[in-house]
Amino acid sequence: MRHTQIQQFVVSASQMAAIESRVFAAGMPVAALMEKVAGLITRRVCELYPDVRTTFGILVGPGHNGGDALVVARELHFRGYGVKLFAPFASLKELTAHHARYAASLGIPQVALANLADCTVLIDGLFGFGLTRPLSGDIAAAVDRINTWQKPVLSIDLPSGLHTNTGAVLGTAVRATRTFCLGLWKQAFLQDQGQDWIGQAELIDFDLPLADIVEVLGTPPDLCRITPQQAIAALPIPRSVTTHKYREGHLLLVCGSRQYAGAALLAAQAARASGVGMLSVAVPESLRLMVVAQVPDALVWGCGETDDGAIAQLPEDLNLADYAAIACGCGLTREPVSLVKQLLEAATPLLLDADGLNILATLDPVPTLRNRPAPTVLTPHPGEFRRLFPDLGAASGREEQSDSQNDPCGNRIDAARRAAQQSGAIVLLKGAKVAIGTTQHPAVWLNPDSTPALARGGSGDVLTGLLGGLLAQAARRHLPLEPVVAAATWWHAATGRLAAAAHSELGADASTQIRYLPRVLQSNDFNDSSDFGF
Numbered sequence: 001m002r003h004t005q006i007q008q009f010v011v012s013a014s015q016m017a018a019i020e021s022r023v024f025a026a027g028m029p030v031a032a033l034m035e036k037v038a039g040l041i042t043r044r045v046c047e048l049y050p051d052v053r054t055t056f057g058i059l060v061g062p063g064h065n066g067g068d069a070l071v072v073a074r075e076l077h078f079r080g081y082g083v084k085l086f087a088p089f090a091s092l093k094e095l096t097a098h099h100a101r102y103a104a105s106l107g108i109p110q111v112a113l114a115n116l117a118d119c120t121v122l123i124d125g126l127f128g129f130g131l132t133r134p135l136s137g138d139i140a141a142a143v144d145r146i147n148t149w150q151k152p153v154l155s156i157d158l159p160s161g162l163h164t165n166t167g168a169v170l171g172t173a174v175r176a177t178r179t180f181c182l183g184l185w186k187q188a189f190l191q192d193q194g195q196d197w198i199g200q201a202e203l204i205d206f207d208l209p210l211a212d213i214v215e216v217l218g219t220p221p222d223l224c225r226i227t228p229q230q231a232i233a234a235l236p237i238p239r240s241v242t243t244h245k246y247r248e249g250h251l252l253l254v255c256g257s258r259q260y261a262g263a264a265l266l267a268a269q270a271a272r273a274s275g276v277g278m279l280s281v282a283v284p285e286s287l288r289l290m291v292v293a294q295v296p297d298a299l300v301w302g303c304g305e306t307d308d309g310a311i312a313q314l315p316e317d318l319n320l321a322d323y324a325a326i327a328c329g330c331g332l333t334r335e336p337v338s339l340v341k342q343l344l345e346a347a348t349p350l351l352l353d354a355d356g357l358n359i360l361a362t363l364d365p366v367p368t369l370r371n372r373p374a375p376t377v378l379t380p381h382p383g384e385f386r387r388l389f390p391d392l393g394a395a396s397g398r399e400e401q402s403d404s405q406n407d408p409c410g411n412r413i414d415a416a417r418r419a420a421q422q423s424g425a426i427v428l429l430k431g432a433k434v435a436i437g438t439t440q441h442p443a444v445w446l447n448p449d450s451t452p453a454l455a456r457g458g459s460g461d462v463l464t465g466l467l468g469g470l471l472a473q474a475a476r477r478h479l480p481l482e483p484v485v486a487a488a489t490w491w492h493a494a495t496g497r498l499a500a501a502a503h504s505e506l507g508a509d510a511s512t513q514i515r516y517l518p519r520v521l522q523s524n525d526f527n528d529s530s531d532f533g534f
């Protein structure tokens with residue numbers, strides 16, 4: 001129970017410091033807490049490296065991150081491992097200085113950086129959440145040098161140099177292969193730009209009292225990390241034994257063009273897997289028979305089409321008020337502007353994706369969304385996000401075409417939150433760590449576990465169909481939509497992971513993902529984030 005709760009919290013540096021202060025004020029001695037935390041880290045290090053011939057080079061910073069590192073060094077030394085310290089700071093915090101003196105008295109050698117080059121593993125205790133400014137000078141040079149060695153690096157709390165909240169690299173940063181996040185997940189672990197420095201992330205729970213956490217973070221907290229347990233509790237959306245198809249929601253998918261016919265099929269097939277009671281699909285007339293053949297359970301509307309094969313207009317006898325939700329965008333092209341305008345005016349929950357978003361971006365999006373008579377869900381990737389919210393765009397993540405991850409403004413959590421506040425929409429900002437901004441509490445939901453296997457054409461169409469189907473079911477029951485968006489995000493990512501585990505990352509194409517959607521809900525392996533055993 002505690003394990004599940006703890007996994008949901010996400011903190012900033014100042015919130016972590018506030019929680020820590022409450023614990024210390026209540027009587028927990030600082031030194032005792034450091035012993036406890038470092039003991040837990042040591043246990044994990046020994047599990048990972050049971051062979052006592054392993055040698056550890058330990059990087060010691062001036063604050064309590066360095067203190068943790070010194071306690072770990074001492075414990076590894078007592079267990080018979082070879083340990084060397086690199087402690088380049090002349091001035092240390094008091095507790096850290098005590099541990100440094102004791103380590104020296106035990107004969108643990110302090111060495112120059114070059115002497116760590118022959119160690120098997122490095123442990124990074126330079127800086128944790130107390131980092132206040134960019135790394136520079138000798139320490140930055142030392143970090144850069146370490147990064148060229150390509151050794152396993154275990155970072156304590158955060159890779160040194162990473163901003164605790166944004167995950168941005170401040171000057172330079174240690175490139176960890178694994179990071180032990182201490183106590184509560186820091187925001188950096190849920191930001192895309194930190195991921196290549198964090199490596200494998202693992203939470204070390206050291207029993208911060210829930211009462212103190214809740215007091216600082218509020219109930220419900222502002223941020224919520226989506227857990228498998230939460231998502232599974234919302235899925236599948238429960239149905240009564242006496243239900244009928246129209247009570248399970250009716251989704252209208254508006255999608256496809258002659259150029260992008262497959263997108264319509266993928267979205268429709270994924271919507272079907274959501275359990276939605278009724279599925280209608282509006283496509284250009286020339287796609288109608290293909291959709292009927294591939295998704296025979298859908299009602300398919302053939303729409304008048306433009307010369308280029310995009311939807312020109314919806315059929316006159318199609319009544320938008322008949323649907324519990326509408327999802328639009330997959331394979332649409334940017335032509336059907338009046339169609340998207342018409343959908344935006346409908347008093348029906350609306351999901352916009354892909355070209356639906358690109359068209360919305362030309363329609364003065366913020367006031368348009370604020371005037372919507374029903375809820376809106378947007379699912380932009382960073383490029384679409386920037387077109388929709390240009391003043392927030394810099395905060396949404398790296399440029400699509402750029403491999404620079406060092407964007408100092410790349411705070412996706414903040415971007416999703418502010419986009420939702422501005423527009424009133426639920427904004428699902430795609431990326432490795434999806435951030436969902438809402439106008440409710442929590443203000444942002446964050447999905448921690450995904451797979452690069454989902455970074456491929458078609459997987460966005462699967463998400464749109466799945467999410468659209470779930471929104472229709474939830475809207476029909478008057479359930480809040482935000483938790484459903486979070487659950488769909490998790491379901492989509494978990495499907496990608498399950499499909500990749502079975503077929504490799506290369507084999508987890510969109511059609512395979514659709515086949516795996518129901519299997520995720522049948523699996524019992526959702527007890528922690530390392531489910532599926534990889």
Ligand SMILES: NC(=O)C1=CN([C@@H]2O[C@H](COP(=O)(O)OP(=O)(O)OC[C@H]3O[C@@H](n4cnc5c(N)ncnc54)[C@H](O)[C@@H]3O)[C@@H](O)[C@H]2O)[C@@H](O)CC1
Nearest residue numbers: 020034062063064065127128129130131132133134135157
């Ligand atoms: N939150 C908690 O409850 C606990 C925290 N602990 C550890 O304590 C850490 C936080 O400790 P501190 O607050 O001492 O902070 P840090 O150890 O992260 O670093 C702060 C020190 O680094 C200096 N500094 C900051 N930026 C610098 C830069 N760019 N170049 C050079 N020096 C710089 C500061 O002046 C200060 O002396 C955590 O990350 C964690 O490792 C654990 O020991 C125990 C429990």
Ligand SMILES: [K+]
Nearest residue numbers: 124127158160
């Ligand atoms: K560190």
